[in-house]
Amino acid sequence: GAGVSQSPRYKVAKRGQDVALRCDPISGHVSLFWYQQALGQGPEFLTYFQNEAQLDKSGLPSDRFFAERPEGSVSTLKIQRTQQEDSAVYLCASSSRDDYGYTFGSGTRLTVV
Amino acid sequence: QKEVEQNSGPLSVPEGAIASLNCTYSDRGSQSFFWYRQYSGKSPELIMFIYSNGDKEDGRFTAQLNKASQYVSLLIRDSQPSDSATYLCAVTYTGRRALTFGSGTRLQVQP
Numbered sequence: 001g002a003g004v005s006q007s008p009r010y011k012v013a014k015r016g017q018d019v020a021l022r023c024d025p026i027s028g029h030v031s032l033f034w035y036q037q038a039l040g041q042g043p044e045f046l047t048y049f050q051n052e053a054q055l056d057k058s059g060l061p062s063d064r065f066f067a068e069r070p071e072g073s074v075s076t077l078k079i080q081r082t083q084q085e086d087s088a089v090y091l092c093a094s095s096s097r098d099d100y101g102y103t104f105g106s107g108t109r110l111t112v113v
Numbered sequence: 114q115k116e117v118e119q120n121s122g123p124l125s126v127p128e129g130a131i132a133s134l135n136c137t138y139s140d141r142g143s144q145s146f147f148w149y150r151q152y153s154g155k156s157p158e159l160i161m162f163i164y165s166n167g168d169k170e171d172g173r174f175t176a177q178l179n180k181a182s183q184y185v186s187l188l189i190r191d192s193q194p195s196d197s198a199t200y201l202c203a204v205t206y207t208g209r210r211a212l213t214f215g216s217g218t219r220l221q222v223q224p
Contacts, residue, residue: 042214
């Protein structure tokens, strides 16, 4: 596609529910990133894939957060047993291998109630 | 703790003026520096990046990097109301692809 596509655009989850957020990167982009952006803050790095390999997951805040990219294209960020502090916009970005300038998707706004 | 600091603003400038946005960083291992613009409710979009000391110009935008003083700045010439947004500074560290962002500076350009 022309840009990074994320779905759903909005998600409301009850505390304790599991959620799955999807990211479809720009075609041909081998690098894929997930960020979390709380209101009024800059994005915070969660994890990075190069193709299907998860090369950096140092930003995942707890073992409730899990990301995968099994075929090196679409990625899913899964949050188990959601908590109120997980409420944020989850941004996915992609880039070519050596290009440091990411293209971000529109994000998924997660609200945990 | 690796940190990127920005004044949250708002920075208010009149239309046509030069807007100057500043960012400091704490880690001398910082490698590349990025400026992103984020409109309210939208995702960040890359304006420009810089990795060598000095100035880099792209249209109305100039990024300035001073590694000795650990700051990077963004100048916007001939500011327009459409430039009103939050400007995010971000850095990468040697060997990592992750970006570390500041909290952003909100810019308001008054018509």
